[in-house]
Amino acid sequence: MSRNGSAMASARPAAGGQKDGTSGQAEGGNALVNGYLILYNALLAAGWSMILYDLLRPFHLCNGVAGDHELDLAPAWLPAQAHGLLCTDSSSGMPLFHALQIFQTAAILEVAHAALGFVKAKVSTTFMQVLSRVMLVWAACWINPRIMNSLAFYTMTFAWAVTEVVRYNWYWTKLLLGDAPGFLTWCRYSFFVVLYPLGVASEIACILQAIGYYDALAEEQRVPDDDETAQFLARVALTFNYTIMAFLSLYPIVFPGLYMHVWAQRRKVFGKRRPARPEPTEGIQWPADATGTRSTSSTGQAVLARSVMDVDPQAAVAVMKERNWRFGYGKHFIENVRISLRTPETALKVAQTGLDYMHNQFEFVRDGKVMSLATAMSTITASFPGTMTIKGSGKRDPVYKVPYRRKPYPEQSPLEDLTGEALKKQLDQWVKNGTIEPSARDAIAAVADHDEWVDLSDKYFVLLGAGSAMGPYLVLMALGANVIALDLDRPQIWERLIKVARESAGTLIFPTKKPVAELTTDELIYANAGANLFTDTPEICNWVSDLMPKEEFIVGGYAYLDGEKHVRVSLAMDAIKAGVIRRRKTVTTLAYLCSPTDVFVVSTDARDAAAANYKNPGSVKTFVSVLRTVMKKACTKNVLPLAQDASGTHTYAINDGIVVQQGPNYALAKRLQHWRAMVARAGGSRVSSNIAPSTATLSVVHNKSFAAAYGGWKHFPAFEVAWQETSNAVMGALLIHDVRNEQSKANPSFELSNQLEQFRYGSFHGGVWRSGYKVGSIGEASALLYYLGLYGPMVLIGLLGLSTASIAYCRSG
Known part of the structure; x- marks a missing residue:
């Protein structure tokens, strides 16, 4: 489903930056990637702010769309006779829609961000959520431009714009500063209460208008008298209607679960919490570097690299050069096994070296005194009474x-x-x-x-x-x-x-x-x-x-x-x-x-x-x-x-x-x-x-x-x-x-x-x-x-019902 209100930010938390609660660093800690994501989110925040400003101008709010000339919006793939049929009366409205096309379509980059490992997000989930918005912009509004004259289009775009202004500003400030301002966090996890239902209802209304667009043209006698062209357009319209209705049938299935999920996310962020337990400082701890930081990624890389250093230095270097350890570690563990299979002695050498390194590098803290785990195991002689x-x-x-x-x-x-x-x-x-x-x-x-x-x-x-x-x-x-x-x-x-x-x-x-x-x-x-x-x-x-x-x-x-x-x-x-x-x-x-x-x-x-x-x-x-x-x-x-x-x-x-x-x-x-x-x-x-x-x-x-x-x-x-x-x-x-x-x-x-x-x-x-x-x-x-x-049976029943209704509707009149 599309990402209405703040819901999309919770349903797809890593789309533009990173998951809530993580550091402001991009996945993998690459400074170049981090800088790119800051720029991307800032630009998108500016673009959606422009759209929101345009929406809130009294001219749009009071008068809708004005202008005396018509602009042909017919897709290029339609036959020549169709051009001049799909039009909208707009002079001030079109720049807004062009901006919507640009900045909503730009969200496709977020699929690439997930695929390249720039952010922590599932590619499939991100793709589906971006697809829903893009379909509404191009498959509904662009092909059926009269939708843009409707109140549903206005409220849908308003819900999107407010959401995205908050979301993208939240991302780039969190990436840049390490944490987003409190008021942005509150907006992100509060606005969805109204914006999510408003956006969903508006999207459904726009889709329903798109389904009836061809019939409206026919009633106005704006379809050519040429039977061949008219029949072609009717077939195209019917195919389009079936496709868009299949998409529409997903809303009642997905919306309730997403809405409840966002409420759960809000409770996690703002809910009454017990004071967090302080992280124990006694016992086994990850090694600390010169700054006192205990990095699991750098230590994990060091362990795997050290285990093969004596038998394959090149493999060890490759481990340490891995920039995206979180998602790129797999091939190095496979290579560790391949190296160990060279000889029985190599296998034991790799194993013993890795074990020794971990026991000597990991720390053991007792009463404020820090020692290696190996030292603790050999020097502490106490037992249980x-x-x-x-x-x-x-x-x-x-x-x-x-x-x-x-x-x-x-x-x-x-x-x-x-x-x-x-x-x-x-x-x-x-x-x-x-x-x-x-x-x-x-x-x-x-x-x-x-x-x-x-x-x-x-x-x-x-x-x-x-x-x-x-x-x-x-x-x-x-x-x-x-x-x-x-x-x-x-x-x-x-x-x-x-x-x-x-x-x-x-x-x-x-x-x-x-x-x-x-x-x-x-x-x-x-x-x-x-x-x-x-x-x-x-x-x-x-x-x-x-x-x-x-x-x-x-x-x-x-x-x-x-x-x-x-x-x-x-x-x-x-x-x-x-x-x-x-x-x-x-x-x-x-x-x-x-x-x-x-x-x-x-x-x-x-x-x-x-x-x-x-x-x-x-x-x-x-x-x-x-x-x-x-x-x-x-x-x-x-x-x-x-x-x-x-x-x-x-x-x-x-x-x-x-x-x-x-x-x-x-x-x-x-x-x-x-x-x-x-x-x-x-x-x-x-x-x-x-x-x-x-x-x-x-x-x-x-x-x-x-x-x-x-x-x-x-x-x-x-x-x-x-x-x-x-x-x-x-x-x-x-x-x-x-x-x-x-x-x-x-x-x-x-x-x-x-x-x-x-x-x-x-x-x-x-x-x-x-x-x-x-x-x-x-x-x-x-x-x-x-x-x-x-949910398949529910979807099938919904599709059958919608198809039957569509056929009856198309044959009526």
Whole structure:
């Protein structure tokens, strides 16, 4: 829909400058781009101010349009006989419309801004919102110039002009000064209350007038007597009417959602807020530069560059020269994998160098004293005063089961517990669909065949982030495991974990801030349980290292946080794992849940399947072809060139599953986990590192954009979004297989040509590896298919109704 009132500024926040709340710098921090955007927004602000001034002159307000001569506005593509028919009486009105044509059409540049990465905005969203305004200017008003004599045209242009004057001035002042003046911010998030409905109503009125324009000419006998010309014009008019009515039918579908969205934006800006929590200054922090600035982008680039500096200086330089790190990081992570595949030694060199750099550069703050994380982990010797154990009273599940919903997300269907042959049948179906790798099927089937593996009473699992939605806590407790749990020291978290433990067959072990003897009530236990991975990193490592020294621990990291915090929490878990491996005398197993939206070495069979699915994408073929005419980067081929090692002995297939929108911090956190898995396995530790499917957890699908994208995945071959219950169960089975089966790839004795190969086995990627299209390129297409399925019937009914009315109208009289 078009961007009426201040609504367009919220619906497309980055169109001219950048998102609210970000710095005044253009995306990528390029000064030249920043200067260009300031100039662009200032010019557009001046242009719309001129239009608004012209509208507010008493001449226009009182008399509408004046003048005695006619100006031919007929498009050049009409036959000669048509010229002189489409006219307007205007002398003072035309300059205003010419200005409207110029400055509204100039907004097309905003699509280029998004495509080039100048601003943070989706190309498809920006395109659709600019298109709606441009269509009204050219397809309605220019072709049907009498609209410009109407009150609807005046009120529509007025709503646009006020909105754009505020919006563009808000952008350029924010870019130049770092923050926009308060009165502009108030106008931007307040005027929409009136201007948005006024603009929408005016646009609809203009469209309705355009539909009847040809009939008005015919009634005035301004259509030539020549039957051939008249019939041609009638056909053109009818085609135009159908097109414009299809556009009109979108208004009642889109307007309510956009209007409510803008209200939500206003509440965020002006709503009653709790005082913001001060950013913690203790614990793990990003490195500070000479000015005290903690830049995630420059540090992330430095980490990736340093990891390859000793083996490929040119690649390191390319990383540091990347100006648009936010959107250009993907190719450098792919190259990091390619470099690591040259030799096994290179892979370990890159991994160890990257790990060392992060541990030595990231800071740890304790009582105002700043040290490196590596120093903190080696010098702080404190631990926790108490260790509590809770033994559950429930019965262990005798067989392994996988809860599954038959209907694809987001359709709801009952959960079925798949066991035995039913589970194997579903596993075969997933392999056939391309949703999982055959090695994942074999591993899960092996667990289903070995009931003795399911008794985990002899295993000790350390869960960092035990309360995570994607973690295996519920599965392990149901199977009688001993779970050493670490999670935030928040009472509500521990109340839930302890309740589950008491009703399960497992045993829960966790640290307390006070001696256990002092914790005489549940409330005291909840209040004193747990620890903070950011601030208590050394204490957690010390406590786990000294706990039950004769037992073999399986240490898994499952904590997840958004943005830059994900890097810090991943580094905290990595420091704990590294310390436990180093200090414990028994063998330590590491466990990871890898994300499919990353870069992996995959089997050539998976690569071939992706190529085949690209050639034969099924029912989405026509849809994708049409979409690509608008978005060149939509639904790109999911096949990268093969990589070869330095000796020419081994050839590797690589899958690029990066979703750029997740950001470079997410990619860095995941690369950190891969590096530790590689180094630990080469050092003799068992490593269970399996890829989990994209999962419809509450934390993900509460975001409407992600929910819509997931909702359309079912239309693409191989893709399947997992429900949380299913994801927990299948990943739990893969973990059990890795710790029970001595022939699993988790065992260091399992031969690999390169440590990066360990991730290709046991992958439950949800179709990311075998789909014909890169997962990072189907987001818009998938969301659009979801919305078409949701609102398609409404649109179809509206179009049929409008078409019927149009035909009846055209035949009347």
